[in-house]
Amino acid sequence: MKALWRGGVVCLIAVCAWSSAVRTQSCSNSSVALQFGTIDKHEPKRTPNTAGSLTQLYSFVHLFLDAVQPNSFPKDLLRAALEKHIEPAEVARYEAGYIVCLIIAVLYVLLMPLVGVIFACCRCCGNCGGKVKHDQQSLSCHRNTLATCLGAITIIILAGVILAFIANGRVAENVDPGVQSVISDLKDMAELLSSLPEKIRFIVKGYTVPEKKITEELKDVGDQIGNAIILSLESSAYNAVRELSISAQEAVHVTELLQSINETTATLQSRQISLVSGLKHHQEALQAIMKNCRNCSALSPYVGKLQIDANYSEIPSVEKELKSMPTANLTNLVEKGNKTFHDIPQMCRNQTTKKVDAIILFLDDIQKSIMQSSEQFPSLESISQQIANIQNPIASYGKEVQRYDFYRWAVAIALCCVILFIVVLNVLGLAFGIAGVSSRQQDYHESCLASTGANLLMAGVGFSFIFSWLFMLTVFVTFVVGGNVYTLGCRSWHNKEIFAFLDSSQNLLPVGLNISEILGTNFSFSEFYMTCEEGQSMYDYLHHSQIFDFNDILSIDKYLGDLKNQVLNLSVDLSELRLLSDEDKKSFDDFKDSGTDKINFTLLKSQLSRPVVKTDLLGFADLLNQTAQLQTDSSKQKLENESISIRVLHNTTVRQQEKDAERLNASVDALSYISKDLQRNIDNALQSINDTQNKINSTVPLIVQNYAQCILNRGIGYFQQYLMWAKQMILNRILVCQPLAIYVDNVYTVLCENIIDPWNAFWHCLGWCSVFLIPSIIFAVKTAKYFRPILSRPSISFKMEDMFQIPKAKMIESKTNIYANPFNNINLNWNT
Template identity: 30%
Template structure:
């Protein structure tokens, strides 16, 4: 009997081009798979790690200490320069310079008109620079000649105290204002120093962040590609295991109908073996019983003959009636069970079919399905592996299409800039230290003027006695007046020099704020830089090969929102990522290819008709088995009782007068009892054992009847299932396997598309770098610089009223040479006495 027919191999049909395209795209889908809910037929592909964003250092933030005067200074600069940012004028200047290498008169006039506020301020500064030393010189000369308050005489009137107090508080307020400006000078100077020192560090951080970003973008793109390479290796292993994977699924579908059939056949084989053992045990027991019965029958025959001889003796009285009973004394019993032999024959026939070997044959075939799949797909797997290199090349095309070289070049440039910054940092710090020292000197000179005023305002009132003659004022009051004059003198001496510093710093700081910082903050500077043709290197659209130009403000806004480079630089105009990762153009071709693939498994014959016929006959034999015949014969043997005959012999012996006859009858009765005892000790256990075996055998017979029916039913159902569904199962599982691979491709395409378009190159650090430079240059350095010159200008402007009030107030504290007394509205002038000359 043949359990299986030969299995035909898988026949792969279709053209060679279709094969390469189908297998190539299928493996690409596998290699690019991230994760997919799939059946057991889908091997677990290596899932790509989630894309991690680089770590950036914290950059500079707004400092309230640095910008404590920004609102006041900016308000002043907006008043000086209310005009909007001159974008058109700058473009005209750039175009004119490119063409003529100089400005024409018309543009120069426009520039002067635009800067008229600064020109007015510079003119005021120049007038201050020119007039202040001249006024100071003429005032000094005039006072030396006794004019302009130079004469040491003070007229006393009723309003003298009121004027003194008025001048005092005016000078005091002016001094406080100058002191406040001087404090702002010290503070802004220190803030500028901190801005320069911290600016170098923050600038390095900013460059590092941009460099980190530029380095991370190629790494992120390569990450997407490298993750697919790791999966390609996994795909190679999956191809080696394609037999076990697909074969296991086919096995799983076959397992449902085959397992009940095999389980029932195993049960039938086990029950048949057990029944055979019980039958053999029963036959052996019957043989042994027959032997024991024959032996005891021989003993009974011997005793019976002896009894018969004793009863035949003439001296035996009343013995004739015993002869009729003696004829009943026999153990001649033979056990014959024809149905048992028929059952044994049927069992032997089933055992000869060797169901166990048939079961093993089915299991070997069932377990060999994966190996058959492996053998049949060996060439396909090898050819598929050869396509992996081409797949890697196709995936690597993403890195070629994205202009990563420009980022690499920019990163190298930034590294060079950072190296140059490191080189010049010591010179910057040295120059900043010198600047800081010069500004401290300027602050200290202004502070010196303030100190002189304060000493004058303190010593003058302390030493002044209003009722005293002006010529008799105390030294303390006189020193107070002298300090006021010194303060005024220092103001004349240094104010015009300070104004030069103010004008220069005003032009520098104010221009930087108006032309750089303010348009930088409101975006006008970026719009200027985005003007076509102004800076050809900044035309990003043509540089990237875009169909349309891309504006720098748009890039900045996108980077502020931390958008990816895909949308920020409009790379979708250069790279057709959807087409590169599109799987729909391959899906129909692959499905058609596998639909045309003929994958068949031969029909499996579980049990041949002869075996089924033998099992049916076996079931009939078990039904014909009659255990009652065995039981009846066993009961016939167990019903023998020789003690009855022995008791009769004893009674007969007691009636005898002949002692010899009596003794012989008693002896023969004892022999019968001995034989009966042997029956109890030998025959009875054997009968019990046989009876138990018969009961077990009867139980097996009943079970086998049901098992044979279950075997025939399950085998028939399994056979029908396999005959009708084997081809469909193979086709369905193969299609599921292909769909699974397509699912991998679809998932990767979505993941790669999402990663490249939404994760790769989030340019927030670029906008952060621009903002950081703005904070370093404008919010820190420029605002500190503007605060310094504004504070210095504030001080020297108030030097003028300070000079006026201090000079006028000094006469109320200094000791006069000529006295003037006011009493009851009568002014008494001390007439100088005549001096006599002695010769």
């Protein structure tokens, strides 16, 4: 019974799930987004900035160069240079900061060797770094201060030389990749221009994407129209099937209830015969015992009630109603109706196949017509060839640049190693000097370690004098080159001043670089670069819309007439569709007329509401036990036996009758609840099925026409997507000038950020070390002097008796703290 009931519930759940799935299948006039091919082969890669941890150093160098050269981009000066009318005074005024730096560098280059020669002469005379002549009270303090200052300056020089090593390495690392990046960008630019016609043909062939999508929808148009019909009728069909499913469940449940009532009633009636016999037997036995029993008069009322109360033989039979139930499986009929409704897409597909094939052939003709226009786009092969011709000279010069950069790198490494050697001498000098001073007993004692430290410091001083002029000369040469490249090129490039200069000086450019003359229009480098940087189309900027009319070639208006006629001629006929046959309807009518609503439920309830026995057998058994205890003869045993027998009768037969009566009562309640609305529910379900059938016959033609129009609108939408994609690809992908801006930015990154910035950082760090060599020399000389032993010693002449003379103590006038610290208040005078 429970299994059949669960089967009906599963059927209802399946209907609900089917309705939810169908609700998502509707015809939308809006076309889905198509996935067209992309053109990304010539997407240029931006050259990465290799500054890394040196970014702050580069920024500091930029600030220094901006302070040296605060003037703006010299448009007039460069224009005069192009016209070969250079005025030295103007150049000197613009390069004033560099001239000041030149004067400082010249003074450094001249004075450092001169001071070195003077120092060498002084040192040969025993001065300048010699020994301290007299013992000083603060000798240790002076020595520690000088050593600390020298150590700090050495650390500063060490930091500078480390950064110089790193910056020099960055320049060497970036030269070869930079040259290769420029060559690669030129190659990409040439390929970009030479492949334009091929990519135009690719875009025209992109028509196959909407064609394929429309073809797929047309091949599936039968199912889609069928689903649209289902979607339109889902509300009424769902209600009809739901009501029919409920009636089928009720039929299953009613059948189960009738079977249960019939079986339970038979069981109750059969067991009632045995119960009546048992009660009668106990009644007769107790009456016989009571004749010889003392004080048994209290049992008489209970013995008279040992009779059944509920007479189950009076329950009417439901065999007639059970036989009147339909033999057909109503649940299967509901599933059959669902399947018929689900078969609508298959019927529609069978009826639309031929017309769909004709529309697909028409779409193939449109593709052939569009493909004939793919050769009309003009070729840019000549411009691509000119760009390709530039690659070889750049590659040749690039090798020379790499060779000379190797020489530059080697010289820079040598200079940095010299500075590093000076740093090592300072560090070793300080280490040996401090160790030697700490180990000697007196400052006038000779210490090998301290003397070695002093000599190492003096060696560092010597190397500083010998190479300092070379350091400064290298700094100034690289500073002039790198600084001017930054201020004239990189800085003006970054703030777009150089583009403004090119706009105002195109007439001074060589013939091959005068873009305005080539294009025959007023060309602006700055506007063009900004346009390209924003990702706009080169086609729109150069006003070439008349060269190639994409709208005419990619227009589909002339094809829509025939396409519209063929699509709107689609039709579907579902007049033969039946959700529920007449025979199936008769099965539901048989269930409705089964007579379950005419069962006398009142009589059933009246019998089932009465107790099985008129008296409480368990209470009566207890009373028998109590009465037996009052007896002294054989009546006692007889009463006890009867008490046991009555308990057994209650626990077996009476309890089983009570359980079956409860089960029968539940079945009667359920059957009564279902039967009161049974006929109305079946009538409503059959009426809903009829209404749904009528809606199918009346609304299918309109649904088919609406869906055909929907298919047509979606097809037009697909073509419009293709047209918009083609225009976007041509104007904003193929003719986009953003790659040109990226190529220009890559040149800026290679030249300015990856080469000039570390170049300038190198001379800055080398100049940093050169400047700090001056205090390093001063403190090294001073510190070395204090590492050597002092020349004069304190007098040690004394008399022999003085060795045994007891010192005389003198009391200090203050007597208050004489015992606090006696050594503080005693002045020992040693007589020498």
